Amino acid sequence: MSPSGKPEIGRRRSIARSRLFAVEALEIEFSNGEQRTFERLTSNGQGAGAVMIVAMPDPDHVLLIQEYAAGIEEYALTLPKGVIDPGEDIVTAANRELREECGYGARVIEPLIELTLAPNYMTHRIHVVMATQLYEERLPGDEPEPLIVEKHAIEDIEALLTRGDFHEGRAIAALFIARDRLRERQASPDPMFW
Amino acid sequence: MSPSGKPEIGRRRSIARSRLFAVEALEIEFSNGEQRTFERLTSNGQGAGAVMIVAMPDPDHVLLIQEYAAGIEEYALTLPKGVIDPGEDIVTAANRELREECGYGARVIEPLIELTLAPNYMTHRIHVVMATQLYEERLPGDEPEPLIVEKHAIEDIEALLTRGDFHEGRAIAALFIARDRLRERQASPDPMFW
Numbered sequence: 001m002s003p004s005g006k007p008e009i010g011r012r013r014s015i016a017r018s019r020l021f022a023v024e025a026l027e028i029e030f031s032n033g034e035q036r037t038f039e040r041l042t043s044n045g046q047g048a049g050a051v052m053i054v055a056m057p058d059p060d061h062v063l064l065i066q067e068y069a070a071g072i073e074e075y076a077l078t079l080p081k082g083v084i085d086p087g088e089d090i091v092t093a094a095n096r097e098l099r100e101e102c103g104y105g106a107r108v109i110e111p112l113i114e115l116t117l118a119p120n121y122m123t124h125r126i127h128v129v130m131a132t133q134l135y136e137e138r139l140p141g142d143e144p145e146p147l148i149v150e151k152h153a154i155e156d157i158e159a160l161l162t163r164g165d166f167h168e169g170r171a172i173a174a175l176f177i178a179r180d181r182l183r184e185r186q187a188s189p190d191p192m193f194w
Numbered sequence: 195m196s197p198s199g200k201p202e203i204g205r206r207r208s209i210a211r212s213r214l215f216a217v218e219a220l221e222i223e224f225s226n227g228e229q230r231t232f233e234r235l236t237s238n239g240q241g242a243g244a245v246m247i248v249a250m251p252d253p254d255h256v257l258l259i260q261e262y263a264a265g266i267e268e269y270a271l272t273l274p275k276g277v278i279d280p281g282e283d284i285v286t287a288a289n290r291e292l293r294e295e296c297g298y299g300a301r302v303i304e305p306l307i308e309l310t311l312a313p314n315y316m317t318h319r320i321h322v323v324m325a326t327q328l329y330e331e332r333l334p335g336d337e338p339e340p341l342i343v344e345k346h347a348i349e350d351i352e353a354l355l356t357r358g359d360f361h362e363g364r365a366i367a368a369l370f371i372a373r374d375r376l377r378e379r380q381a382s383p384d385p386m387f388w
Binding site: 006009015028032035039040068071072074116121157167170177 | 200201203209210211212213214215217219220222224225226228229230232233234235261262263264265266267268269270272307308309310311312313314315316317318319320338339351352355361362363364365366367368370371374
């Protein structure tokens with residue numbers, strides 16, 4: 001069967017719910033007549049999505065944060081990110097998260113890509129942006145302890161991958177996409193960009 | 195506080211459970227005395243983890259699959275992947291998934307990296323491998339409809355990203371890592387590799 005015959009979704013049920021998560025069961029009929037029940041995870045009340053920021057204090061470096069990751073019970077290195085609050089747009093949310101997590105605001109925020117986490121069984125999407133022309137400004141966040149902010153050369157992704165604490169798929173994807181975009185830009189530079 | 199003072203985890207509670215998912219609440223005390231309750235998602239009974247395969251039918255191309263993604267209710271392009279069954283090792287699981295989803299076995303399977311999905315609130319990890327020296331062999335899988343297998347030049351990631359259906363962060367990360375690894379290898383080729 002071809003993907004042109006899109007599956008039809010029948011009954012939807014909510015089957016589990018917590019403060020952060022909700023699990024739904026979907027009855028799905030494929031175009032060849034096969035029927036399946038799919039479970040998927042939704043963000044409980046976080047309908048506006050999330051934002052991840054590739055923040056560059058200069059044309060060669062990116063800001064990464066070290067944060068306790070309760071899912072794996074270890075500190076992990078990743079990009080600053082967070083949930084878009086109700087009423088916020090992507091740029092506003094990105095600039096707030098950057099000030100809360102890294103102590104910087106950005107004069108320029110531009111879209112890079114929208115990523116999914118595990119689209120087979122999660123509804124989650126995250127908007128990745130690039131932030132440039134940074135200036136120091138801190139907003140109080142809700143972190144239980146201050147995050148450690150590190151500055152790394154964006155050309156050193158291979159070195160980051162060997163550290164052992166930089167393993168979050170979507171952050172790695174975002175960094176590679178930003179690096180390739182910057183390489184293209186350096187091939188035809190716009191002197192006003194930085 | 196420094197990450198050397200690792201948070202202490204107190205009480206753990208199971209607060210929601212479905213066929214695929216389980217949600218736990220952890221009481222966590224940080225080294226500065228701050229206390230928080232974290233919710234995290236675990237794979238219900240999928241303790242052996244998962245595997246994702248960068249399968250290369252020749253030195254320049256990679257196999258991608260088009261599969262219905264119930265989380266976003268769209269077909270999505272991604273790498274072949276699946277859960278490691280009880281008793282399987284990573285290589286066995288990768289070779290099984292590749293035969294089920296793409297109709298190929300691999301004579302060489304080597305580790306590339308281990309990725310997390312969202313380590314702040316998920317325990318999920320996936321082992322990414324590179325599969326080479328492929329041969330045609332199909333195993334029946336449990337897919338509701340045949341997957342569409344596409345062959346793409348691994349140097350064309352930028353073109354894939356503009357398609358609109360290639361957005362899964364960990365698959366994009368895996369493809370970039372494989373591409374960079376192959377570029378290094380081509381700089382110092384081993385004639386026996388393919």
